[in-house]
Amino acid sequence: MKTNLKKAALMMTGVLLGGGVFAQTTDVSNTEYVKPFSGASAYNTWSIGINGGLPSLMLATGGHNGFDHWKPAAGYGLSIRDQLVHSFGLQLDYNGGTVKGGVPSNVPYITNNAGERYTDFSTKFNQVSLSGVFNFATVDYLRRKNAVQFFLNAGLGVVYYTPTVTGYNGTDFPTTATSSFKSSALVMPIGGGVKFRVSDAVAINLGYNENFIDANSFNGVNQYPKTSHYSYGYGGIEFFLGSKSKPHLQWANPITSIQHEYLTEEQRLQSQIDAQKAINDQLRNDINATNANLAKFTTDSDGDGVADFYDKCPGTPSGVKVDGSGCPLPVAAAPRPDVKVYVTEEDRKIVKEAIRNLEFDFGKATIRAHSYPSLDRVAQLLIDKNFSLKLAGHTDAVGSNEANLRLSKDRAESIKSYLVSKGANPSRIEATGYGESQPIATNKTAKGRQMNRRVEFTLF
Template structure:
């Protein structure tokens, strides 16, 4: 007995020390909330436990098979559990220990089915079971995080036991020899309990199991058809496994998570509203500043069409025409008499030569250098005789209409730009593109298409 109590003390000390280590390393800043409907992977679901307790034939169920006196003994257990959902998990348990008992003074012996009489027993056992654990009150409406949890369990397993019975030695009654044997049977454990959350990783577990055995000789005195059973009351610690960034599913409060999600979303939306309001205020301030600057640049006190900021001649009388700086334009002089201009054959020859020598890069509006001399003579002609010139660009039918129209226009503008660069008056030159709409030859032959790719010069 003393040896068993010493073992129990050592085991309990080890369990409590282990709980202390877990409690010291457990962080109170562990994530408490999980986004609703995010799946089981967001939680810690696995846990292990260790316990010590008192196995007996008498607890809660009264005497069993005649032995109505209980000798206190030590039991112990280990467990591993996977919490499948908030309210239900599967738990694998190992239990071991010894159950001892005897008869009281008013009951001299116990008789088995063979008529053998015994006064006491001692049974060593080892048991492995798989149980379903149903949690109650998994939602706490008073606290953000649950602190107490109640549960019930039921399962199925195998118990291996070695009972020893001791024969009666009462005077006047024949002595029955002591006996010992090994056996195993299916066992059905049914239990209830309560857990207290010490930290996010450590729980205090108090429970009671009644173990119903498919056999009649657990106490060594076979009294078939009465089935054997024994009880086990225990206390222990349970340690949650997994990363601290995830909460334990058995203590997580779904209502708190839903509220947290709502509050977080509300704060996020409020932050967006505040940010948008700040942006609107800044935009309004920028617009006010822009309107103030715009007023400075658009105010025209004398009504001459030039703002005061740029007006170098303020106070111009109404109706007076002004230049870009707001100053009156000089009075118009008499228009000189029109001078007739005649186009000679020599002039036409210069233009024809320019047309004949005009070439562009393929598919581009870039004039090739060998065309420059003849175009330079056309520019000199425009300057000397003050001629006007119409440039008409044309293409063949290769390519889209939009491309050819743009290409013909660009080539005519390139010729105009060259002439202007040589001193010709840009207002006297008109550049137009017609694309492929005005062919002068068939587009079915290479020669015809070449003739259609042209820029026509018209002097007037």
């Protein structure tokens, strides 16, 4: 008996040390979090368990009787549990086994109320009960994940039992025969224990129940009109049922969910602050860029009224009038005194030579190259004496009036452009086309048409 007690003590110590190791965990998986006030539907609540009684802990009193020499026997049990809230659940238990006892060595037998003598009893039982289970330390401020849990339980049920008693076979009195009978009674199991969480799906249970029976015949010997009771110490395994994505309500730590809610909200708010800060930084950069652009478009370093961005002539001296691009306006030349200029015969000779040498490509306003030298002398004459010149273009009658008018105008303009390119003042040259309207010879002969195709120079 002492050996069995030592083994049980060593086993209990090992389990408690193991539970201490389990209890050191500080990590929490995603399935541990449930939004506060989500209700029981957010958790797994069902579990099943199996257990076996330790023979050295299988004790029986059978009420107040003489069977106080306890003999080891086996017990077993099944349980189904629904966790209603963090700290309370309902559990349906089935227990079965055998309770044995005898008289101590210094007492040869016991007697019942009828004077019958007995030395041993053995009661087989089957028990069904419904209990409320109260959990402790479901709220843990030291660890995020619970690993050790203490509990108390109390309930009510029915026990079916068959006691067998062995009569005393001594010489001093007549022999009492062995007897057996079946009976049942209400039972009230009360107890407690501790659970060690091995994983999210499994826990180890160690517990002890004292079962109070509303009958005095559980040990088969009716000595006193009082109730019987037996105790059951056990170890077992509990399996948690439900979705892997949900935590079990029995082990859920509400503090973890509250902390997760706080940290998540803090992170969300921090993200909003960071996002708004990024927006503010971008707005600040945009404002700085806008200010820089405004400065670029409004800064006028030389004070001429034109911003530097548009000023093509920076550094204009103060007081100088400028145009829209910031460049100084041209200063009007002092008026030249009127000098009467006379057209000499030599001047007319230069013009006549230019008329005589002037030729165009056929049907075009393109001046032929051999006409350039005499036109150059006309340009120089206009420059030197500031003469005015009227150019009148004429054609023959070949072609339409519109085409001839256009061609005569183009040829007069072509000569003007050439003279201007050589430095002549364009404001003193007038180019006009008359087409075929002013012939100087008949258009019926080739010679007459040749004479009509001309550009007249009028110098004045």
